[in-house]
Amino acid sequence: MDLSYTTEELAFRDEVRTFLQEDLPNDLSEKVRLGQDLAKSDMERWHAILNNRGWLAPNWPKEFGGAEWNAVQRHIFEEEAAMANAPRIVPFGLSMLAPVLQKFGSKGQQDYWLPRILSGEDWWCQGYSEPGAGSDLASLKMKAVRNGDHYVCNGQKTWTTLGQHANMIFCLVRTDPDAKQQEGISFLLIDMNTPGVEVRPIILLDGTHEVNEVWFNDVKVPVDNLVGEENKGWTYAKYLLTHERTNIAGVGFSQAELASVKRIAKAANHNGKPLIQNPAFAARLAQIEIDLRAMATTNLRIISKAAAGGAPGVEASMLKVKGTEIRQEINDLARRAVGPYAMPFASEAIEGTNDMIPDPYEAGPVAADYFNNRKLSIFGGSNEIQKGIIAKVTMGGGR
Amino acid sequence: MKFDLTEERQMLQDSLRRFLGDRYTTARRNEIIDSETGMSAEIWSQLAELGVIGAMFTEDQGGFGGAGFDIAVVFEELGRAGVVEPFLDSALIGGRLLAEAGQGEKVEKVMEGALHLALAHGEPGSRYDLNHVETTARDGVLTGRKAVVMNAETADLMIVSARVSGDVADQDGIALYLVDKGTDGLTIQGYPLLAGGRAAEVTLDHVRGTELFGADKGYQALADVTALATVAQCAEALGAMETATALTKDYLMTRRQFGRPIGTFQALAFRMSDLLIEMEQARSAVINAAGYFDTDQRDLYVSGTKNLMGRAGRLVAEEAIQLHGGIAMTQEYELAHIAKRIVMADHRFGDTDYHLERFIDLSAA
Numbered sequence: 205m206d207l208s209y210t211t212e213e214l215a216f217r218d219e220v221r222t223f224l225q226e227d228l229p230n231d232l233s234e235k236v237r238l239g240q241d242l243a244k245s246d247m248e249r250w251h252a253i254l255n256n257r258g259w260l261a262p263n264w265p266k267e268f269g270g271a272e273w274n275a276v277q278r279h280i281f282e283e284e285a286a287m288a289n290a291p292r293i294v295p296f297g298l299s300m301l302a303p304v305l306q307k308f309g310s311k312g313q314q315d316y317w318l319p320r321i322l323s324g325e326d327w328w329c330q331g332y333s334e335p336g337a338g339s340d341l342a343s344l345k346m347k348a349v350r351n352g353d354h355y356v357c358n359g360q361k362t363w364t365t366l367g368q369h370a371n372m373i374f375c376l377v378r379t380d381p382d383a384k385q386q387e388g389i390s391f392l393l394i395d396m397n398t399p400g401v402e403v404r405p406i407i408l409l410d411g412t413h414e415v416n417e418v419w420f421n422d423v424k425v426p427v428d429n430l431v432g433e434e435n436k437g438w439t440y441a442k443y444l445l446t447h448e449r450t451n452i453a454g455v456g457f458s459q460a461e462l463a464s465v466k467r468i469a470k471a472a473n474h475n476g477k478p479l480i481q482n483p484a485f486a487a488r489l490a491q492i493e494i495d496l497r498a499m500a501t502t503n504l505r506i507i508s509k510a511a512a513g514g515a516p517g518v519e520a521s522m523l524k525v526k527g528t529e530i531r532q533e534i535n536d537l538a539r540r541a542v543g544p545y546a547m548p549f550a551s552e553a554i555e556g557t558n559d560m561i562p563d564p565y566e567a568g569p570v571a572a573d574y575f576n577n578r579k580l581s582i583f584g585g586s587n588e589i590q591k592g593i594i595a596k597v598t599m600g601g602g603r
Numbered sequence: 604m605k606f607d608l609t610e611e612r613q614m615l616q617d618s619l620r621r622f623l624g625d626r627y628t629t630a631r632r633n634e635i636i637d638s639e640t641g642m643s644a645e646i647w648s649q650l651a652e653l654g655v656i657g658a659m660f661t662e663d664q665g666g667f668g669g670a671g672f673d674i675a676v677v678f679e680e681l682g683r684a685g686v687v688e689p690f691l692d693s694a695l696i697g698g699r700l701l702a703e704a705g706q707g708e709k710v711e712k713v714m715e716g717a718l719h720l721a722l723a724h725g726e727p728g729s730r731y732d733l734n735h736v737e738t739t740a741r742d743g744v745l746t747g748r749k750a751v752v753m754n755a756e757t758a759d760l761m762i763v764s765a766r767v768s769g770d771v772a773d774q775d776g777i778a779l780y781l782v783d784k785g786t787d788g789l790t791i792q793g794y795p796l797l798a799g800g801r802a803a804e805v806t807l808d809h810v811r812g813t814e815l816f817g818a819d820k821g822y823q824a825l826a827d828v829t830a831l832a833t834v835a836q837c838a839e840a841l842g843a844m845e846t847a848t849a850l851t852k853d854y855l856m857t858r859r860q861f862g863r864p865i866g867t868f869q870a871l872a873f874r875m876s877d878l879l880i881e882m883e884q885a886r887s888a889v890i891n892a893a894g895y896f897d898t899d900q901r902d903l904y905v906s907g908t909k910n911l912m913g914r915a916g917r918l919v920a921e922e923a924i925q926l927h928g929g930i931a932m933t934q935e936y937e938l939a940h941i942a943k944r945i946v947m948a949d950h951r952f953g954d955t956d957y958h959l960e961r962f963i964d965l966s967a968a
């Protein structure tokens with residue numbers, strides 16, 4: 205066992221650092237640092253820069269135009285990118301749909317859709333959840349009825365992240381209403397510009413427009429857009445979920461956010477001294493740092509194992525739970541650290557207030573982030589669902 | 604010992620709960636939050652008529668309450684309904700400081716709902732330290748900057764703390780002044796707050812004020828009114844937590860996944876039970892703070908209560924959201940606002956850690 209980076213890994217890290225120094229635009233990293241909302245064009249710009257370097261799809265095999273990095277390389281990149289305040293990569297096309305297409309899609313689908321994901325021609329969103337089907341995803345109701353060379357789709361998806369920017373959505377739909385729940389589901393690619401698709405915004409509690417409802421009213425979808433076999437969609441969806449969970453530990457984000465909390469706590473006054481010297485606060489901070497350092501190693505252990513061929517099963521669930529708990533705790537420390545300056549609200553809805561938060565620490569909207577990141581333990585399979593999986597796998601399904 | 608409310612307090616509680624339950628809907632409140640002033644003048648005067656403000660003052664001060672339990676009853680109901688109008692800052696803090704200073708005429712107008720006030724005390728560098736004042740006063744002329752001043756834009760009169768003598772962190776040497784809206788040299792940079800309402804950064808550049816408390820009395824006046832405001836804030840959080848737990852309990856019984864109400868999953872049922880247990884603790888803590896208010900143990904109980912409410916509040920807000928799932932993350936759903944009120948209460952008058960430390964000091968003394 206050796207926790208230090210090899211010479212090659214160190215060289216790779218330097219390469220990443222240099223790239224971030226030279227190619228990450230200042231205005232983008234400033235926006236991320238100050239917690240400002242990124243415009244669609246900001247995200248597209250960063251994707252294009254990464255794509256130009258061949259680094260947009262670290263997890264894809266080389267044959268599809270990916271970087272095919274190993275676990276350690278991916279970890280290094282995520283950590284460096286987060287510390288440099290790089291925008292986060294929008295995952296829906298790159299790390300959710302692409303692995304499914306690569307494994308289950310037809311050659312024609314791979315050749316057509318994958319390059320468009322890299323080039324940014326398509327912006328994908330994920331249409332899984334419905335009002336009545338959250339944790340119990342298999343109870344989904346959106347219908348697709350085969351009619352000659354197309355399907356006719358009716359129903360509603362919800363919580364669709366960044367659906368307002370998307371032109372494409374991958375959906376789980378019910379193609380066999382008589383089969384057992386999991387067996388009548390198919391995986392469909394739907395063009396959002398088709399007549400009958402309507403996107404309605406949902407405003408989250410921090411004022412952001414991040415998610416949407418997507419309604420389907422007699423939407424015609426070519427049969428060619430069915431991925432894999434009809435009624436086998438559940439298998440593909442589960443495959444996708446394991447990918448969704450692998451980088452959900454968010455180690456890089458936690459490290460960046462922890463560094464920011466420390467910076468604030470050194471600047472903030474508490475009883476005439478820096479807050480970081482306050483025993484109660486310092487203890488909270490130290491404990492979370494201890495946890496994070498351990499979790500970073502757990503993360504590496506698990507992804508190395510997955511890279512060596514082991515499927516990230518129950519460990520992915522563990523990482524999801526611990527990773528999100530740690531991140532949420534750091535968000536809590538950040539809002540504590542700024543004291544009364546947690547209260548002002550810079551909403552994207554209120555034009556121009558973004559740079560008006562007057563706090564002396566340039567902390568950004570830490571309280572809004574604290575609330576927004578409550579989502580981390582709800583989506584991607586809630587933490588309760590993950591614990592259910594851990595218990596089921598390790599104790600053989602006994603309740 | 605008696606744990607029932609007096610008849611008058613019970614009546615006030617009932618009428619407030621009825622009025623706010625009918626009028627203060629989520630949609631109405633969201634409209635108010637998005638409005639320019641961040642408050643409703645109509646709601647303000649209707650609540651004043653119901654006696655909300657009068658209950659904050661003693662009979663000597665011209666009101667009909669003013670004790671710890673009067674404050675607790677009023678603010679618990681305001682909290683239950685997630686009211687964003689600045690009763691705490693304008694009426695209670697501002698009004699009680701004026702009353703303490705013997706400004707009876709102005710207090711009368713406050714009780715009628717006709718005079719709006721703001722306390723400009725905290726500064727960018729003070730965080731929660733009450734004694735930290737950099738703003739200076741020379742012959743009644745004030746210069747400095749005040750941070751996150753609640754209700755600054757709406758206030759007709761601002762009460763401003765300034766240092767007449769001593770070091771930045773000395774308790775002695777802080778005086779309080781009255782400053783009229785629109786006085787030369789006064790700049791107000793307003794912004795909305797995450798949990799509703801508005802505040803501002805206030806800059807004073809040679810602003811003329813009228814002395815309200817001299818340099819030997821200012822700190823004590825601030826400490827007294829802050830203690831009272833902390834009780835009010837804790838009661839408000841308690842009311843909001845009641846709403847959060849009630850919404851969560853209902854949702855657990857009605858939301859179905861996997862063919863059954865999610866509240867039938869023991870993993871969730873136990874967590875709901877934990878919330879209910881903590882709610883009893885929270886209620887008792889607020890009763891302690893209100894009941895010991897006029898004793899020499901006031902500060903010990905105020906700090907202990909604020910610490911407990913910070914812990915229980917965070918638990919309730921976070922768990923209520925988690926047990927709901929995605930729906931609680933949406934602005935349209937009542938819980939979203941309520942959860943923000945609960946957590947933001949931790950950022951006023953000293954947070955959980957601040958009051959833990961203060962409790963340690965007081966209880967060791």
Ligand SMILES: Cc1cc2nc3c(=O)[nH]c(=O)nc-3n(C[C@H](O)[C@H](O)[C@H](O)COP(=O)(O)OP(=O)(O)OC[C@H]3O[C@@H](n4cnc5c(N)ncnc54)[C@H](O)[C@@H]3O)c2cc1C
Nearest residue numbers: 330332333338339363365579583586588925926927928929
């Ligand atoms: C900000 C945000 C973005 C999202 N983005 C997307 C997206 O892009 N695409 C998409 O398809 N979906 C998305 N989702 C939806 C997300 O996947 C769901 O919110 C999630 O599956 C939970 O479903 P639910 O909200 O309906 O809660 P519910 O399933 O109703 O759960 C409510 C509570 O019950 C618990 N629970 C449920 N079942 C059990 C059980 N058996 N045992 C114990 N506890 C249980 C849950 O953990 C939760 O605490 C997003 C959600 C959010 C909040």
